[in-house]
Amino acid sequence: MIDVLPTNPEELAARLSEPGWLKEARTGAQAVFEAVPWPTRKTEEWRYAAGRLKEVPFELPLALPRGRRLSRDQLPAGVKRRLAEAELAGFLVFVGADLVYAELPEELKAKGVVFTSLHQALAEHPERVEANLYKAIPARQKGDANDKLPALAAALWTHGVFLYVPAGVEIGGPLGVFHVAEPGELAIGRTLVLLDDHAQAAYIEEHLSEKPGAAVHLGMTELFLRPGARLAHANVQTLNPESHRLYRQRAVLEKDAALNDLMVNLGARFARAEVGSELVGPGADSEMLGVYFAAGDQHHDHHTLQHHVAPHAKSDVYYKGTAKDRGTIVYQGLIKLEPTAQKTDAYQTNRNLLLSREASVESVPQLEIAANDVRCSHGSSIAPIDEEQLFYLATRGIGRKGAENLLVAAFLEDVLGRIALKNLAAYLARVIEEKVRG
Amino acid sequence: MTNRLEIQDLWVSHDGQMILKGVTLTLPLGEVHALMGPNGAGKSTLGKVIAGDPTYQVEKGRILLDGEEITDLSPDERARKGLFLAFQYPVEVPGVQVANFLRLALKERLGQEPPITEFYARLKEAIELLDWDEAVLSRYLNEGFSGGEKKKNEILQLMVLRPRYAILDETDSGLDIDALKVVARGVNSMRGPAFSALVITHYQRLLNYIVPDVVHVMMNGRVVKTGGPELALELEKRGYDWLKEEVAGA
Numbered sequence: 001m002i003d004v005l006p007t008n009p010e011e012l013a014a015r016l017s018e019p020g021w022l023k024e025a026r027t028g029a030q031a032v033f034e035a036v037p038w039p040t041r042k043t044e045e046w047r048y049a050a051g052r053l054k055e056v057p058f059e060l061p062l063a064l065p066r067g068r069r070l071s072r073d074q075l076p077a078g079v080k081r082r083l084a085e086a087e088l089a090g091f092l093v094f095v096g097a098d099l100v101y102a103e104l105p106e107e108l109k110a111k112g113v114v115f116t117s118l119h120q121a122l123a124e125h126p127e128r129v130e131a132n133l134y135k136a137i138p139a140r141q142k143g144d145a146n147d148k149l150p151a152l153a154a155a156l157w158t159h160g161v162f163l164y165v166p167a168g169v170e171i172g173g174p175l176g177v178f179h180v181a182e183p184g185e186l187a188i189g190r191t192l193v194l195l196d197d198h199a200q201a202a203y204i205e206e207h208l209s210e211k212p213g214a215a216v217h218l219g220m221t222e223l224f225l226r227p228g229a230r231l232a233h234a235n236v237q238t239l240n241p242e243s244h245r246l247y248r249q250r251a252v253l254e255k256d257a258a259l260n261d262l263m264v265n266l267g268a269r270f271a272r273a274e275v276g277s278e279l280v281g282p283g284a285d286s287e288m289l290g291v292y293f294a295a296g297d298q299h300h301d302h303h304t305l306q307h308h309v310a311p312h313a314k315s316d317v318y319y320k321g322t323a324k325d326r327g328t329i330v331y332q333g334l335i336k337l338e339p340t341a342q343k344t345d346a347y348q349t350n351r352n353l354l355l356s357r358e359a360s361v362e363s364v365p366q367l368e369i370a371a372n373d374v375r376c377s378h379g380s381s382i383a384p385i386d387e388e389q390l391f392y393l394a395t396r397g398i399g400r401k402g403a404e405n406l407l408v409a410a411f412l413e414d415v416l417g418r419i420a421l422k423n424l425a426a427y428l429a430r431v432i433e434e435k436v437r438g
Numbered sequence: 439m440t441n442r443l444e445i446q447d448l449w450v451s452h453d454g455q456m457i458l459k460g461v462t463l464t465l466p467l468g469e470v471h472a473l474m475g476p477n478g479a480g481k482s483t484l485g486k487v488i489a490g491d492p493t494y495q496v497e498k499g500r501i502l503l504d505g506e507e508i509t510d511l512s513p514d515e516r517a518r519k520g521l522f523l524a525f526q527y528p529v530e531v532p533g534v535q536v537a538n539f540l541r542l543a544l545k546e547r548l549g550q551e552p553p554i555t556e557f558y559a560r561l562k563e564a565i566e567l568l569d570w571d572e573a574v575l576s577r578y579l580n581e582g583f584s585g586g587e588k589k590k591n592e593i594l595q596l597m598v599l600r601p602r603y604a605i606l607d608e609t610d611s612g613l614d615i616d617a618l619k620v621v622a623r624g625v626n627s628m629r630g631p632a633f634s635a636l637v638i639t640h641y642q643r644l645l646n647y648i649v650p651d652v653v654h655v656m657m658n659g660r661v662v663k664t665g666g667p668e669l670a671l672e673l674e675k676r677g678y679d680w681l682k683e684e685v686a687g688a
Binding site for chain 1: 491492513533534
């Protein structure tokens with residue numbers, strides 16, 4: 001744990017040639033970081049993860065852009081493998097804090113689509129960045145320990161992604177971003193996605209390791225969906241089992257906007273994801289899916305927020321996952337309805353399957369409802385793998401590993417089936433199978 | 439090579455209670471044997487123990503398949519050696535499609551991916567013989583199946599996986615006469631020199647359609663009498679009491 005920022009945010013802003021407003025935002029965030037405490041076990045939202053947070057080596061050197069560029073042939077092998085099957089319309093590849101490669105068809109550029117690094121966007125579209133950056137995830141929100149990481153991220157982010165899709169533009173295939181973690185570094189990134197009225201896009205962000213060794217990734221993603229916009233969004237981490245990942249995502253959905261979101265935690269030693277949607281326009285629809293698999297000594301920690309401000313909006317959280325070995329899973333979810341959120345439909349489901357006696361799960365769904373004419377439900381379950389099913393399958397010749405694999409795939413089938421990005425769902429099914437057998 | 443399934447002086451307990459008390463039984467390859475007996479005799483336990491149900495404890499005795507002891511093998515290893523148990527209460531496995539499940543099971547038994555055309559030919563043949571619809575193949579394994587469909591599905595699996603030794607645990611229970619005939623047709627289609635079955639049943643009824651070569655009767659955890667098909671008819675006519683007395687008198 002660090003008590004002062006390892007890097008001076010003003011110097012960082014100067015080094016990255018940033019405008020004055022951003023430098024001020026960084027120093028403001030520094031003040032928040034220094035004012036609020038680190039989360040502890042007494043912090044409700046960190047009750048099950050404070051111990052793991054203590055192990056995160058924040059003292060690692062901050063990943064800074066070093067101007068590296070790669071040709072397509074030189075891209076890391078793991079990225080090339082994914083590119084071969086992901087059928088992306090365009091993609092960016094980051095190694096550490098460097099955007100090393102970018103590809104976007106001219107046709108999309110001609111339509112006004114911007115898909116680039118945040119710093120490039122600061123230079124070319126400063127007003128769009130300034131109007132939105134930090135608006136969904138400000139450095140200071142609650143004024144307590146929950147602000148510690150967003151403040152750190154706001155003060156010291158060094159690289160990021162900017163996607164803008166103009167009104168009415170529909171992007172055919174998904175856009176992809178690959179972040180290759182560099183061992184021995186603290187990487188702090190941000191993503192800003194802006195879909196104008198009735199724009200439509202699919203966006204996949206993947207975090208992976210090419211090499212062994214501990215890395216820390218702190219990421220903040222802000223998604224803005226203007227009226228009628230539709231976004232399929234996925235964040236997938238398959239980092240090596242020594243790494244740490246801390247992630248917060250907030251989507252703001254205006255009138256009739258629709259989000260199909262997917263959070264995937266398969267890698268890392270400790271991965272925490274806080275995924276929230278703010279439904280500020282009537283008719284907005286936020287489907288939030290989660291898939292995770294904690295094996296070995298992995299700890300996967302999930303927090304969802306469905307914050308309904310507008311009436312007649314819908315949200316549906318469906319998080320499902322598995323733990324084996326000594327893996328631990330946490331799910332904490334909150335449906336929060338403001339008094340203005342009449343006629344809300346809000347659902348929240350968390351289901352967990354345990355493959356070993358040593359694995360464990362904490363599942364805490366919560367409702368906070370200030371409106372009276374609404375439909376809300378929540379539910380959670382934790383179940384060990386069914387020994388009768390295993391025996392039945394075994395009598396047909398299917399051994400323990402094969403049967404577990406079949407039952408895990410069956411367990412996750414419905415959530416994978418709801419992923420808007422079919423290609424991605426097939427890839428995840430394969431990674432999960434390797435994990436069951438591994 | 440001794441082509442047979444042998445149970446030698448098998449003693450089995452469950453939750454500290456002895457259920458099988460020295461069962462001895464031989465099922466040569468190519469024969470169909472019926473295993474009859476009153477409720478609680480231990481018939482279903484014997485079926486499950488042969489298949490390797492881990493909830494039962496073998497205290498004494500041996501199970502041999504073609505001369506090789508399998509008493510300590512896992513259920514899937516036994517299955518891959520050619521054993522099959524048709525469950526009295528087939529287990530529902532939501533999310534697993536019948537066809538995918540069968541392909542995986544066959545792959546595990548063969549040690550390699552089954553040739554796709556042969557696999558579907560087997561499926562088609564079995565479905566037709568069982569008066570069934572191919573739609574069943576994309577349904578989830580036993581989920582939402584009626585009692586009769588579950589039993590039919592056990593026979594479908596039997597026909598596709600083609601084990602050498604099958605134990606049918608009260609496959610007839612809960613079936614109407616038409617369903618019973620269909621199930622019997624499936625089992626009879628398997629009969630031949632490379633297939634044998636141990637048909638566990640309460641009733642003579644099934645044995646009108648699957649005519650056994652040998653009938654064993656179990657009581658109180660032991661096989662107390664072995665005879666030809668006429669033994670089943672006698673039991674149907676006279677019940678089990680006379681046999682109980684005979685055993686007690688012996």
